[in-house]
Structures are given as C-alpha cells and as structure tokens.
Amino acid sequence: MAHTVREKSKLIARVRRIRGQMEAVERALESEKGCSDVLQLIASVRGAMNGLTAEVMEDHIRFHVVDPAREADPDRAKGAEELIDVVRTYLK
Amino acid sequence: MAHTVREKSKLIARVRRIRGQMEAVERALESEKGCSDVLQLIASVRGAMNGLTAEVMEDHIRFHVVDPAREADPDRAKGAEELIDVVRTYLK
Amino acid sequence: MAHTVREKSKLIARVRRIRGQMEAVERALESEKGCSDVLQLIASVRGAMNGLTAEVMEDHIRFHVVDPAREADPDRAKGAEELIDVVRTYLK
Amino acid sequence: MAHTVREKSKLIARVRRIRGQMEAVERALESEKGCSDVLQLIASVRGAMNGLTAEVMEDHIRFHVVDPAREADPDRAKGAEELIDVVRTYLK
Numbered sequence: 469m470a471h472t473v474r475e476k477s478k479l480i481a482r483v484r485r486i487r488g489q490m491e492a493v494e495r496a497l498e499s500e501k502g503c504s505d506v507l508q509l510i511a512s513v514r515g516a517m518n519g520l521t522a523e524v525m526e527d528h529i530r531f532h533v534v535d536p537a538r539e540a541d542p543d544r545a546k547g548a549e550e551l552i553d554v555v556r557t558y559l560k
Numbered sequence: 561m562a563h564t565v566r567e568k569s570k571l572i573a574r575v576r577r578i579r580g581q582m583e584a585v586e587r588a589l590e591s592e593k594g595c596s597d598v599l600q601l602i603a604s605v606r607g608a609m610n611g612l613t614a615e616v617m618e619d620h621i622r623f624h625v626v627d628p629a630r631e632a633d634p635d636r637a638k639g640a641e642e643l644i645d646v647v648r649t650y651l652k
Numbered sequence: 653m654a655h656t657v658r659e660k661s662k663l664i665a666r667v668r669r670i671r672g673q674m675e676a677v678e679r680a681l682e683s684e685k686g687c688s689d690v691l692q693l694i695a696s697v698r699g700a701m702n703g704l705t706a707e708v709m710e711d712h713i714r715f716h717v718v719d720p721a722r723e724a725d726p727d728r729a730k731g732a733e734e735l736i737d738v739v740r741t742y743l744k
Numbered sequence: 745m746a747h748t749v750r751e752k753s754k755l756i757a758r759v760r761r762i763r764g765q766m767e768a769v770e771r772a773l774e775s776e777k778g779c780s781d782v783l784q785l786i787a788s789v790r791g792a793m794n795g796l797t798a799e800v801m802e803d804h805i806r807f808h809v810v811d812p813a814r815e816a817d818p819d820r821a822k823g824a825e826e827l828i829d830v831v832r833t834y835l836k
Binding site: 521525528529531532533534543544546547548550551554558 | 797801804805807808809810819820822823824826827830834
C-alpha cells in the first residue's frame with residue numbers, strides 16, 4: 469500500500485481528518501447534543517469513509533493491476549479507466 | 561442525545577472502538593501494509609459505523625418518537641417496534 | 653401499507669419505473685452493451701431503490717408511528733420530523 | 745459485456761429473478777400488505793442488486809482488465825484476484 473510518498477501522505481491526511489471527525493462525534497455525545505446533530509456528524513464520517521475507500525481501491529488498481537496512464541495495451545488501459553470510474557460512482 | 565447514563569456510555573464506548581480501528585488503518589498505511597489488508601481494516605470500520613448509526617437511530621426512536629416498551633397505544637408500539645427492526649436490517 | 657389511495661399510486665408508479673429500468677438492464681445485457689453502460693444502468697436502479705425505500709419508511713413513520721403533521725405532542729412531532737429527515741439523508 | 749455465452753445467461757437469469765422480486769413488491773403494495781413485509785421484500789431486492797453489481801464488476805475485471813486465471817505476470821494476477829475479493833466484500 470501507499471505506493472508513492474505523495475499518495476501515502478494524501479491517504480494518511482484523509483485518515484487523520486476522519487479521526488478528527490470521530491472525535492467530534494464523541495464530543496457531541498459527551499455534551500449531549502441532539503440526536504439529529506450526532507447523526508449529521510456520523511453521516512459526514514460515512515461520506516469521508518467512502519472517499520477513503522474509493523481512493524485506496526483506485527490506488528490498488530493503478531499500482532497492482534493496470535495503470536491506465538502507463539499501460540501499453542489500449543484495451544486494458546480503457547478497461548482499467550472504466551473500472552476506476554465505476555468504483556468512484558459506486559462509492560460516491 | 562445520550563438519553564440515559566448507560567446508553568451514553570455504550571455509545572461512547574462504540575465511538576472509541578471505532579477511533580481505535582481508525583488508528584489501525586493509519587498504522588497500516590504508515591507501515592505500508594498491502595492494499596488488501598488496508599481495505600479489510602476499512603471494511604471493519606464501515607461495519608462498526610453501521611452499528612453505531614443503527615444504535616443512535618434506535619435511541620432516537622425510543623427516546624424522542626415512540627418507545628415500544630412504554631407506549632400505551634398498541635398500534636404505535638407495534639409500528640415503532642417494526643421501525644426499529646427495519647433500521648437494524650437496513651444498517652446491518 | 654399504501655395508506656391512502658394517493659400514496660399507494662405514487663409508490664406503485666415508483667415500482668413500475670424501477671421494473672422498466674430493470675428491463676433496460678436486461679436489454680443491455682442481451683445486446684452485449686459495454687460493462688460501463690450496464691453498470692451505469694444498475695447504478696440508476698440502485699438510486700431508484702433507495703428513493704423507494706426512503707418513501708416506504710417515511711410512510712411507515714407517518715401512518716404507523718407518529719405523523720408530525722397531526723401529532724398533538726410537539727416533542728414527538730419534532731422527533732418524528734427529524735427521523736424522517738435522517739431516513740432521507742441516509743438513503744439519498 | 746456478457747463475455748461468454750455462459751456468463752451472459754447467468755447474468756440475464758439474475759436480472760430476471762430481480763424483475764420477479766420487483767413484481768412481488770408491486771403485488772404487496774397492491775394488496776396493501778404491511779410496511780414491514782414490503783420493506784422486507786425491498787431488502788431482498790437490494791441484496792440481489794448487490795450480487796448482480798458484484799458479478800458485473802468481476803466480469804469486467806476478468807474480461808477487460810486482468811483475468812487472474814490467464815495472466816502471465818504473477819503480481820498482476822495477484823492484484824486482480826485481491827481486487828475481485830474486495831469487490832465481493834464491499835458489495836456483499
């Protein structure tokens with residue numbers, strides 16, 4: 469995992485943001501905020517988790533299966549590009 | 561939110577477990593574990609987030625809408641009970 | 653279920669649209685359309701299923717638990733309103 | 745799409761089963777079955793849609809990106825195998 473220094477930093481930054489969002493959920497529970505507020509915060513974490521999942525899957529495709537930007541076979545390059553689009557659509 | 565001391569503690573314990581799981585995701589990225597391992601850890605967090613969401617929604621129904629255990633109107637009690645089952649089914 | 657004639661017709665219309673979308677998926681497979689096209693059609697069905705689920709849950713809350721528009725107790729009315737919003741947010 | 749006769753038939757059979765399940769949802773609404781029954785039927789359709797989505801994605805990976813069973817490069821074969829496992833885990 470974490471196939472380039474830049475990719476690794478981006479993913480770790482995403483994880484840290486999610487950890488910060490989870491702390492906000494904990495504080496909201498501690499201070500007895502309304503359920504709606506808590507569920508709103510949880511919905512943001514879920515969205516951020518989807519984004520993280522999509523990025524890790526995309527990296528996996530690029531670094532361990534087929535990287536559309538470097539693939540010599542144009543059919544495979546197109547297939548991998550479409551797959552990355554699909555992963556993004558389904559995890560949006 | 562957090563309608564009884566016991567419920568509040570249970571929810572906070574769940575949030576802390578998820579925070580611990582997110583730290584494991586971060587460590588896996590830092591130590592350049594394989595993508596599959598990272599995605600496995602992320603899948604566990606997603607499952608735990610679903611459990612947390614279901615529990616907060618269930619508490620909201622019981623404390624702010626209709627608590628099946630205390631409702632005088634049997635139709636409402638049954639409706640709320642079914643709703644809680646549905647929330648659990650859909651977030652499992 | 654289907655608590656008023658109008659609600660019943662709306663839900664059945666939604667189900668029929670989804671059945672039409674599933675026929676489009678079948679035709680796309682029969683005519684050997686590209687995977688991306690098929691997955692795009694499937695993504696639309698999933699979105700439409702989420703909309704149907706949210707509407708059935710909302711109807712259940714209104715007709716069998718608490719209808720915010722008719723509830724005498726303002727706290728329950730607010731709780732049910734928030735619950736309906738949450739169901740919509742999570743199934744969007 | 746539908747890369748072999750056998751795969752095509754399997755996918756079309758899945759779609760037809762889902763169409764049958766949607767007809768059951770429509771009948772349940774027509775005959776004014778309880779919300780819980782309707783939501784149970786809808787949950788089955790959602791599960792079946794996940795299965796269909798996973799199978800179409802898996803076919804896309806095998807036929808248009810990398811087929812682990814035929815790939816000469818062992819790293820790519822392993823990467824594609826892991827990706828298929830991940831798709832199944834996330835859409836289960």
